[in-house]
Amino acid sequence: MADELRTAARLAFDALTGVVGIVQDMHRAIARNGLGPVGDLQSAMAAPIYGMVRVGLAAGSVVAETALRNSAQVLPDKVTGVLNGAIGDRLASHYPALATPLRLHVSEERPPTGHLVVFVHGLVHTEQHWWQDGPDYGQRLADDVGATPLYVRYNSGQRVTTNGARLAVLLDEVVAGWPVPVRDLSLVGYSMGGLVARRAVHEAIEARLRWLDVLRNVICLGSPHLGSPVERGAAVAALVLNGFSASAPLARLVAGRSAGIKDMARGVPCTAAPQARQRFLAATVAADPTSVGGRILGDLLVSTASATDRSQAADRDVVGGLTHPALLHHPEVYARLVTWLSSSADTASG
Structure with missing residues (x-):
């Protein structure tokens, strides 16, 4: 359990990086649909900014894991339950701690x-x-x-x-x-x-x-x-979101719920x-x-x-x-x- 907080920090930064990717994809889709070639140019100009955000998050993850290396604290019990329920299949394969x-x-x-x-x-x-x-x-x-x-x-x-x-x-x-x-x-x-x-x-x-x-x-x-019916509704929502280019990145987020x-x-x-x-x-x-x-x-x-x-x-x-x-x-x-x-x-x- 000694590395639980370090792993949680890495998970948090990885999740933020994923959100940045979703935002960038939505930005690209909206710009392309609304502005055509001008939108593609705008997306290209914004790409380095998104890249710098990703680099900053990667650096923050390293700093957080290093700072928590000797911590003996663990996550609150309710947080552990929610994390496992939401993405427990991925935790088992990528964040086993x-x-x-x-x-x-x-x-x-x-x-x-x-x-x-x-x-x-x-x-x-x-x-x-x-x-x-x-x-x-x-x-x-x-x-x-x-x-x-x-x-x-x-x-x-x-x-x-x-x-x-x-x-x-x-x-x-x-x-x-x-x-x-x-x-x-x-x-x-x-x-x-x-x-x-x-x-x-x-x-x-x-x-x-x-x-x-x-x-x-x-x-x-x-x-x-x-x-x-709640889960069946989520499955339908993922299909609907995936039907539009601007909302398709959000469909990935919904589809990422656990097995x-x-x-x-x-x-x-x-x-x-x-x-x-x-x-x-x-x-x-x-x-x-x-x-x-x-x-x-x-x-x-x-x-x-x-x-x-x-x-x-x-x-x-x-x-x-x-x-x-x-x-x-x-x-x-x-x-x-x-x-x-x-x-x-x-x-x-x-």
């Missing part, structure tokens, strides 16, 4: 139990979002149903299939090495995290991993199983484990979830149709009067978690 490896956070304050609940965060989040802005479902479940909460952190800008495959392997290692026999395992995924959890099950089925034997629940909170974000357009194919229950919980800003507005608006990011996906074998529920972020910290959501996890634990122990 900033790319989040998939790993598990385990609370050491409580003795381990054989009832594990694994929480998988959403896009541009980290595991700390489960407890940063409200009551932590995991610690409350430890008190109320005797579960041990485990929290996954992953690079949400990478493909859902990639993170699902890695999570499947990690869960196999956790169950095999847990200090007490695991009798009950449940996955709770928020938003993208639900897709990652379901993909982990899919990968485990393909590889015949042993942790499937103790899997009881796959709970998805506001997960876009059928995709998100993980692009996966949100249509969802990800997953196979369900027959011995486990899928539980899909959706939210809608409308007080009445059955109203037309409730079905259309959803939680403003994910529609109720996508979050409940009628093509899947699952228990479904919709909570009214909630936005997408409220699914992380709400008493009605927690009440459903307690009901689902208590019933499965009773079944396993019986």
Whole structure:
């Protein structure tokens, strides 16, 4: 982690250099369309200025990295989550010090139990979002149903299939090495995290991993199983911008969103484990979830149709009067978690 700030500085200067290139391309396109040959001459005269800006940014990057060489500070957790969600695929290949490896956070304050609940965060989040802005479902479940909460952190800008495959392997290692026999395992995924959890099950089925034997629940909170209209809108915007020479450089900027974000357009194919229950919980800003507005608006990011996906074998529920972020910290959501996890634990122990 010692070089995290240095890498962040290099990323910032590289991003600024990219913005300069976009501005120059837009300047060139606008000048050419509006002034013809005169515009081309104007662009040629401006080129050295853009070049000097790039040289200045390159020098600034070197100075910043040198100044931060001995810094032990790290980026704030929320910044790390946003960076990984927005461009995590490129971080992994070009700025690995900033790319989040998939790993598990385990609370050491409580003795381990054989009832594990694994929480998988959403896009541009980290595991700390489960407890940063409200009551932590995991610690409350430890008190109320005797579960041990485990929290996954992953690079949400990478493909859902990639993170699902890695999570499947990690869960196999956790169950095999847990200090007490695991009798009950449940996955709770928020938003993208639900897709990652379901993909982990899919990968485990393909590889015949042993942790499937103790899997009881796959709970998805506001997960876009059928995709998100927000991401589909971004894809359309990129196409529209690319249709005009003056705005085509901006299309590159929109198209640069991460592979993980692009996966949100249509969802990800997953196979369900027959011995486990899928539980899909959706939210809608409308007080009445059955109203037309409730079905259309959803939680403003994910529609109720996508979050409940009628093509899947699952228990479904919709909570009214909630936005997408409220699914992380709400008493009605927690009440459903307690009901689902208590019933499965009773079944396993019986």
